[in-house]
Amino acid sequence: MPTPLPSRPSTSRALLSRRRLLSTALGAGTLAATGSLAACGGGADASALPSGSAGDLKGATIKLMVNQPHRLAFTDLLGPAFAQEFGGKLEVTAIPYDQLTSKQILDVQGGAGEFDVFDYFYFGLGDLVDAEALVDLTDWIAGDPGIGTGDFLPSIYDHYTLLDGKRYGLPFDGDTHVLYYNAEVFERYGVEPPTTWDEYDAAAAKITQDSGGSVYGAIVEGQQVPVILGCSFVNRLAGYGGSLLDGDGRPTLTSDAAVAALQHLVDVSPAALPTPLQTGFDQANGAFLSGQGAMLDTWTDLGLKAQDPASSKIVDKWGVVPLPVGGSNTEHRTALEAGFGLGVSGGSQQKEVAAAFVKWATAERQNFTLASTAGSGIDPARSSVLSSPEYAAAAGIATDAIREGLEGSPLAWPKTVGAVKLMQDLVDQLALALQGEQDAPTALAKAQETWEEEIG
Amino acid sequence: MTSPATAATAAPSPAPPGVPPQGTRGRGAGRRAVPGRRRPGHVSSWLAAPSLAGLALMLVYPTVFVVLLAVTKSSLARPLQRWTGTDNLVDAWESLAFAGSLVRSVVFAVVAALLATALGLALALLLHARGTRFGLVGTVLLLPLVTPPVMVGVAWKLMLAPVGGAFTGVFDALGFPGANPLGDGVGAFSALVVMHVWQWTPLVTLLVFAALLGVEHELREAAALDGAGPVRTFTSVVWPVVLPNVLSVLLLELVIGLKVFDLVTVVTQGGPGVSTIVTSFEIFRTGMRGSYEIGTAAAETLVFGLLVGLLTTAVTLLRARAVRAEG
Numbered sequence: 001m002p003t004p005l006p007s008r009p010s011t012s013r014a015l016l017s018r019r020r021l022l023s024t025a026l027g028a029g030t031l032a033a034t035g036s037l038a039a040c041g042g043g044a045d046a047s048a049l050p051s052g053s054a055g056d057l058k059g060a061t062i063k064l065m066v067n068q069p070h071r072l073a074f075t076d077l078l079g080p081a082f083a084q085e086f087g088g089k090l091e092v093t094a095i096p097y098d099q100l101t102s103k104q105i106l107d108v109q110g111g112a113g114e115f116d117v118f119d120y121f122y123f124g125l126g127d128l129v130d131a132e133a134l135v136d137l138t139d140w141i142a143g144d145p146g147i148g149t150g151d152f153l154p155s156i157y158d159h160y161t162l163l164d165g166k167r168y169g170l171p172f173d174g175d176t177h178v179l180y181y182n183a184e185v186f187e188r189y190g191v192e193p194p195t196t197w198d199e200y201d202a203a204a205a206k207i208t209q210d211s212g213g214s215v216y217g218a219i220v221e222g223q224q225v226p227v228i229l230g231c232s233f234v235n236r237l238a239g240y241g242g243s244l245l246d247g248d249g250r251p252t253l254t255s256d257a258a259v260a261a262l263q264h265l266v267d268v269s270p271a272a273l274p275t276p277l278q279t280g281f282d283q284a285n286g287a288f289l290s291g292q293g294a295m296l297d298t299w300t301d302l303g304l305k306a307q308d309p310a311s312s313k314i315v316d317k318w319g320v321v322p323l324p325v326g327g328s329n330t331e332h333r334t335a336l337e338a339g340f341g342l343g344v345s346g347g348s349q350q351k352e353v354a355a356a357f358v359k360w361a362t363a364e365r366q367n368f369t370l371a372s373t374a375g376s377g378i379d380p381a382r383s384s385v386l387s388s389p390e391y392a393a394a395a396g397i398a399t400d401a402i403r404e405g406l407e408g409s410p411l412a413w414p415k416t417v418g419a420v421k422l423m424q425d426l427v428d429q430l431a432l433a434l435q436g437e438q439d440a441p442t443a444l445a446k447a448q449e450t451w452e453e454e455i456g
Numbered sequence: 457m458t459s460p461a462t463a464a465t466a467a468p469s470p471a472p473p474g475v476p477p478q479g480t481r482g483r484g485a486g487r488r489a490v491p492g493r494r495r496p497g498h499v500s501s502w503l504a505a506p507s508l509a510g511l512a513l514m515l516v517y518p519t520v521f522v523v524l525l526a527v528t529k530s531s532l533a534r535p536l537q538r539w540t541g542t543d544n545l546v547d548a549w550e551s552l553a554f555a556g557s558l559v560r561s562v563v564f565a566v567v568a569a570l571l572a573t574a575l576g577l578a579l580a581l582l583l584h585a586r587g588t589r590f591g592l593v594g595t596v597l598l599l600p601l602v603t604p605p606v607m608v609g610v611a612w613k614l615m616l617a618p619v620g621g622a623f624t625g626v627f628d629a630l631g632f633p634g635a636n637p638l639g640d641g642v643g644a645f646s647a648l649v650v651m652h653v654w655q656w657t658p659l660v661t662l663l664v665f666a667a668l669l670g671v672e673h674e675l676r677e678a679a680a681l682d683g684a685g686p687v688r689t690f691t692s693v694v695w696p697v698v699l700p701n702v703l704s705v706l707l708l709e710l711v712i713g714l715k716v717f718d719l720v721t722v723v724t725q726g727g728p729g730v731s732t733i734v735t736s737f738e739i740f741r742t743g744m745r746g747s748y749e750i751g752t753a754a755a756e757t758l759v760f761g762l763l764v765g766l767l768t769t770a771v772t773l774l775r776a777r778a779v780r781a782e783g
Contacts, residue, residue, distance in 0.1 A: 102744045105532050127748060131533030213634070216619075224727050225745075274618040275639040277728040292619060421748065424741075428552050428730070435641065435729035 048136035048166075049344065051143025055352035060088040062357045065104055066119035067340060068094045069281065070173070073376040074119075077369055078361055097281070097338075098225040101127060101420055104345070108133040113347025116354035117361075118169075121227070122160040122339045125168060126417040134168040135344040135351055137358075141167050147359050151382045159412045160341040160381075169343030170362040171381035176334040176405040177235050177297050177323060178398065180306070184317040185215055185294040193319055197239055197264050197326035200295065204271040207294045218268055219293035221284045222276030224431040226423035230413070231337040232276075233430055235297050236261035238411040241329030245414060251451035253426070253444045260327050262433055262440040269434060277434055289314060297323060299337065300405070303398035304374035311375070320398045322405065334405035336412045371395075380406065418454055425450045525754035532748035544755035548742070553730040554756055557738040558763060564649060564734055565713030565767070571653045573706045576660020581690075583661065584668045594665070601658040609722030612651045613638070641731030644724050648732055651719055656712055660705050667701035668694065696781070703775035710771060714764050735760045 062082075066074055071094040079090040093115070095103045101124035107114055109131050120128055128134045141147055149157070152171050160171045179200075181193055189207050194200040204217030221228045237243070242257025252258065269276050273284075273293050281298075288296040289305060289312045296302070305311050306318045322332040342361055344354040360366065368385045370378035372394035379402070380386040386406055392399040414422055426447045433443035526544055529537040548554045583594050600608065615622040618636040627635035637643035671694050679689045717736040720726060726733035726741065733741070735756065743753030 098745060102532060102748060105748065109533055109535075127533060130531075133533070224725060224729075274634075274636050275728070278618070278636075278638060287619070424745070425552075431727060432729045435727075435731070437729050 048138060049140040049351055049355055051139040053140055053352045053355060055350065055354065055356035057082075057086040057088055057353060057356050057360065060086065060350070060353050060357070061091060062088065062117060062354065063091045063093070063115045064117045064119065065093050065095060065100075065107065065115045065345075067100050067121075067377075068096050069377040070094070070119055070340070073370050073373075073378050077373060077376055078366060081366070081369070082357075082360070097121075097227050100124075104128060104133050105131040108345060108347040111347075113345070113349065115345045116348040116350060117357055118343050118345050119172065119340055120169065120343055122156075122336070122341055123226070123413040123415045123419050123423065125161075125163050125341075125415045126419050128343075129163055129166075129168055130417045132346045135346055135348075135355075136166050137168060137170075137344065137355060138166045140355055141170070144359070147362075148364065148382075151364065151384050153381060153383055153386065153406055155406055155408065155410055156336060156339060156381060159336055159415070160339055163415065169341035170358055171340075172342045172362055172367075172378070173338075173340040174379045174381040174386075174406055175299055175337050175339040176379070176402070176410055177231060177337050178300050178320050178334065178401040178405060179295060179297045179323055180288060180302055180318055180320050180398075181296075182215075182288070182291060182294045182314055182317060183319045184314070185211075185291070186319075191294075193321045194295075194324050195321070197236060197324045200324050201264070201268055201271075204268055204295060208271040215291065216271065216273040216287075216293045217295065218272045219279065219284045219287050219296040220265065220268060220272040220276040221279050221281065221296075221298065222265070222431070222434055223280035224277065224427055225280075226420065226427055227338050228280055229277075229427040229430055229434075230423050231335070232265060232297065233261055233427070234335045234337065234411060234413070235323050236264050236326065238333045238335045239324050239329065240264075240326040241331070241333075243411055249455065251448055251455065253448040253451060254441070257327060257329070258444050259440050262430060262444060264326065265430070266433055266440060277431060291317075299377075300379050300395075300398060300402045301371075301374075301377055303395060304372075304376075307396065308374040320401050322401050332404065333408060334410045336410045414455075416455070422451055422454055425454075522754045522757055525751050526758050528751055530749075530751035530754070532743065532750050535750055540751065544749075544751040545759070547749070547752045548756045548759065551742070551752070553726075553733045553738050553741070554735070556730060557733045557735040558760070560645070560733065561714055561735040561760070562763070562767065564645070564652075564716060565710050568649050568652045568656070568713040568716075569706055569709035571649070572657045572709050573660050573702065575653065576657045576705070577664050577702060579657070579661040580664035580668060583665055588669060590662075590665060594661070597661055598658045600655045601662075603655065605655065605718035606722055608651060608655050609719045612647070613723045616647060638724060639728065641728055644728060644732050648716075648719055648723060651723070652713065652716060656709060659712075660709065663705045663708075664698060664702060667698040670701075671697045699778045700775055703771060703778055707768060707771045707775065710767060711764070714767070735763075 064074060071092060074090055074092040079092070082088050082090055100119075101121055104115075104118045104120060104124075105128065106112075118128070118134065120134070125134075141149060147170065149170075153174055156171050156174050161167045161169045179194070185191075185207060186193065186203070189210050191203040191206060192199070194203055200218070207215055207217035221232050223229060234244070237258055240257035240260045242255050242261060243252055246252050265276070273279060273287050279287075284293075284296055284298060285302060285305065287293045288298075288302070291313050303318070303320060307315055309315050323334050325332055342358045344351050344358060348354045362381065364382050364384050367378070367380060367382050368388065368391060370376045371380045371385055372391055380391060385391050386403055395402060413419065429438075429443040429447040429450075432438050433440050438446075524536060527539060527541060528535075529540045529543075531537075579597065583590065583597075586593075616636075616638050618624070618634075618639060627633065637647045675693050675697075676689055679693045684692065715736060716734060717740070720732055720734055720737045721740075724732040726737050739753050739756045739760065742756060743750045
């Protein structure tokens, strides 16, 4: 007689039951984990600030995350003025320019919400809004005529603050580039200030060669981040009459102007302070102010530093002209290089107060004080400041070039979601061309391909 | 005096055929032998609970998070948006610098680890030849080790600055006027290896010196009596003893080399071009600077983790073989 088999159905039922239980628990656990992990990124409340909201700045403490080169503007200028006027306090955290946007996103999405006000790059606006890191200030701005929006420079106002019909901040630092030169060196080597990029090349080569390397004819900022190498490329792109996007928002990186702009960067490298790829903001400014380099296309506030004996060896020995032109283009045009707005953090616990601070910090008096003080890193954002005789007196001989740029139609960078990635992809390819790994057309074709994949 | 529990374990009563002796049948057997008493050395598993909870919090949670990020559309602003499977992996592989960064990371770590270990071993032997105390010289040699990597990077960057750098005159004197190691790809990569080796060689020296102190003096004396010279004594007596330690140090150096980030960030920022983009820096670039593609950065992290696991396993196996050979 065969041995009876164990009751299979009951065992099977038990196993199935166990499996079901386990798989159900696992699935539920995964979903719960995904949900809870995703929830970890919350904490932002970027809902619109209503019209008429009026925060009280009296005795307020405002926490700000700011661009490193702007630190003095907040700690040494705005901070004391804020304390005197309101008895309040500014707590300033300065972040290196290449990490500013990501830190702001992380502060809000990480749930820390430590800051009230962000000093933001305008080309990071899309990413910041996508991360709910900036509060929608459309109604609040529209409802407060005291802000004086009509006074903000038309060339920067919308670019710095407007995205998809909504405003997320107020212009704080109207950044454009001009070309500074060392007048003493120019005179010594018989060189005239350039009006075209070809003349710039010739001047750079002559000075570097004739000086035996004791002075470099040009300083080219080529550090591989958008806000440095991207600016140097776009300066030339504007000069050659090109743009980053066409009227329909499609990339135009393979245009003749773009190729000429990159080729110019490559060609001038041998005559530039070694090497462009190693040259960032601080190295470039230091080399120019110490007299090591004869030309530098950079932000307009350098003139204030150049006149400060504490930081400059070229006081009264420099000059400035608008960015040169190139190719068939004869119209000088600058670009909105970097450029900053002040916005209210989506993680702030006192959004009305933060908005009131943004209004105060971007007001005419503050903008004038900052734009007229060496080392603040701030340029005019208001027409009244740019056109005032007092600012002209402070900016000196740079005034005309600065006005020409900001009152014109500067070339703007993209600022939609993913714009920072687009610019990083572009500068990666530019850097490979500067390094000699690929030629200019190839580099720009690759960048164009990447941009087309991202934005069509 | 022998405790009852020990006696019960040490001298089990004869068991009937087919029944395992007491103490070998299972965990409960010993406990039943002496009710209410625990065997010496027995520790309740529950005591490990805090450590396991800490491990789960610090290791499991981040790992699960990284895996989830790697298989979902995730940006810095919006993590875990939707399931994407292997898309992030493909994106990483097709990106400008990731595949190359894996090669650079391995080359950097292997070359730096071998150089640091060789130099550190040589220094340790020299120090040991002076005596059994580390002494002032040894302490001075440790200075790079206690210097923050960021400061090491800043100092070297200033010294190698093409204009006004401290090495400018040295390069001129050596017949290389205008030399700028950080200005080209191979030079920059090599310079980073040199900086890294400069900083981490002292760790090898310290650990190998300690291992040398463990070589019994009698062994050396016996070798000398047998007519062995310094080289033979080292290869036949000292080296077999310290080899497992040297391989442990090599493993440590390898891991440190694979993790290098600070130096790259401070000195070259991955440039010129992509010449010095190692994987840790590429992950940072992908996730935190420029693209904010956290999902792709997570996929890169997983691939890199796998690679690190393979490398360290190889060295661990080598070490195990060395230990067996010695034992």
